[in-house]
Amino acid sequence: DAKTTQPPSMDCAEGRAANLPCNHSTISGNEYVYWYRQIHSQGPQYIIHGLKNNETNEMASLIITEDRKSSTLILPHATLRDTAVYYCIVRVVNNAGNMLTFGGGTRLMVKP
């Protein structure tokens, strides 16, 4: 699976959009981009995933650049409860085991 690069930490004001970048310049055509987050003392929580097109669900939006070498997770109106470590993961489409390889993630601090 391709490697990802994320900033180690970011701050965001409560109520503002949080834009979390991820670089995956070695991504292959058959690799998805997944985002998970982990709130302190809890297990990772699935947020969203995509292959080529931008995706949106009730939690967030995922914007993938046309060359697929980077993506941005957008939390439209961040709340204090969104304070967490956010992991960007790429994984091959036909990964038989569905395993995920986590990196260091971005520690997002939402401030009042």
Next chain:
Amino acid sequence: DTGVSQDPRHKITKRGQNVTFRCDPISEHNRLYWYRQTLGQGPEFLTYFQNEAQLEKSRLLSDRFSAERPKGSFSTLEIQRTEQGDSAMYLCASSLIWNNSPLHFGNGTRLTVT
């Protein structure tokens, strides 16, 4: 609640003792995964099951570790002769069998070996 359940949430044991953790996956999920997470690091894959078959094991899973999923439902992870380096959060996750189905994680068992 129909999420992934892990028991116990916390376990403190002395070095050399054996410990066993339990994971109950989401009921319709065929796949079950174990991960380990140390402080400040992302989770690391240990092993996974499809139904009752253990299909892959990481090199992190030493001979002292054994996992079972006897009836394809709940799973146990046993660590024999615990060492201080085994102190970590042990996370269980489950997913549907379809490729690219997201993994759903439990809240983990935090092991402290003294």
